[in-house]
């Protein structure tokens with residue numbers, strides 16, 4: 240492995256001393272780690288020199304929520320709420336298992352777009368229909384090993400019968416649809432936990448510097464049994480893994496929580512002893528004040544996915560309330576069928592902008608520094624990697640992005656942190672390094688043959704269209720019932736406004 244000296248760059252370290260304030264320094268990288276940071280470092284024999292003049296260096300970004308499954312569904316859906324949308328790109332029936340080769344391909348797509356846009360860690364909540372097998376997981380880990388990216392990869396699982404995972408399914412689905420859904424095979428908690436143990440022994444902390452991690456992914460409270468949730472929690476604690484789950488993404492889920500879980504998924508998690516610093520909740524759009532308090536008390540994280548939440552009209556996580564409660568907020572893209580990007584920089588910009596609409600008090604508005612933290616150190620904490628990556632500090636892994644400051648986005652050069660969040664779109668990226676290895680060089684991928692990848696995808700596209708059409712046709716039987724379920728939930732949903740800051744006192748008394 241090469242050692243490097245990056246000389247005299249502008250750096251946003253996101254560390255305890257500098258925060259997100261830019262400063263000038265040199266960075267020495269030895270054996271994949273940041274070994275020294277100081278002004279005027281001299282080169283040592285054998286080191287490769289990178290001229291940092293006119294460069295901005297930041298920690299590699301962490302995508303705290305994504306699903307590589309969707310990389311075969313990009314550009315297929317619009318104007319559907321999550322519950323109906325899921326039926327379209329996560330078909331309930333009619334989807335044959337994908338070959339490991341296709342799984343590898345779609346994972347490489349995700350890695351390629353991530354790396355080229357400065358994302359060095361992906362939290363990939365991998366899901367497979369009908370079931371994830373060890374060969375699927377092996378193909379995903381192999382793709383990430385090749386790509387050179389850092390990844391937490393699940394294991395996403397649901398172990399409740401499909402009809403029990405959503406409200407009013409038996410009220411609105413036709414008896415024929417219910418019969419089909421009732422015949423779907425369900426994994427048991429015991430089987431999944433055994434699968435997860437085997438996956439940990441095979442894949443967790445593999446590749447150089449242990450950059451590939453397994454994570455447990457109980458899909459969502461309404462889809463999981465207490466045995467599965469407590470079993471996943473125990474594994475997370477035993478092996479120091481991330482436990483990744485979806486909570487209160489939509490108003491329908493808030494209604495589900497209120498109607499069927501005595502008012503709160505999060506309180507239910509708490510009663511089960513599931514809440515811990517290992518836990519990241521994707522979305523958390525419709526959390527109430529008490530739930531935020533429980534998450535903060537237990538050191539949990541939320542992965543905020545505003546692009547996905549806007550596209551699926553799910554709502555908006557209350558940024559300032561979540562931060563004030565003391566919950567660690569990371570940001571994610573979600574899958575490319577709902578966002579439709581793996582570029583965390585786009586999510587940074589959206590986050591910085593959209594929450595300014597929710598309050599007339601500037602203190603509630605995200606700063607560029609806050610969203611940069613969310614995209615780096617907070618994401619690392621949420622991924623259980625807070626002491627490994629997420630900031631540029633001596634002793635941490637050299638996961639970093641080097642931007643060329645001689646570009647349109649940074650001209651004229653003024654407050655580069657603001658320009659990074661509001662102007663830069665990935666086109667200024669020169670170099671991306673993961674664990675001290677250059678993965679993107681002069682904007683081009685070193686580890687993936689991009690033109691070959693695109694050709695491979697072109698070749699499977701006719702088959703892909705056929706496969707998707709077949710799946711959608713077979714799932715047509717559910718569509719009307721799902722829309723009815725959605726409309727009933729919207730009628731039942733009470734209180735919280737979507738765009739303005741939540742008025743907790745009103746919610747408490749209504």
Ligand SMILES: [Zn+2]
Nearest residue numbers: 306521573574
């Ligand atoms: Zn998701």
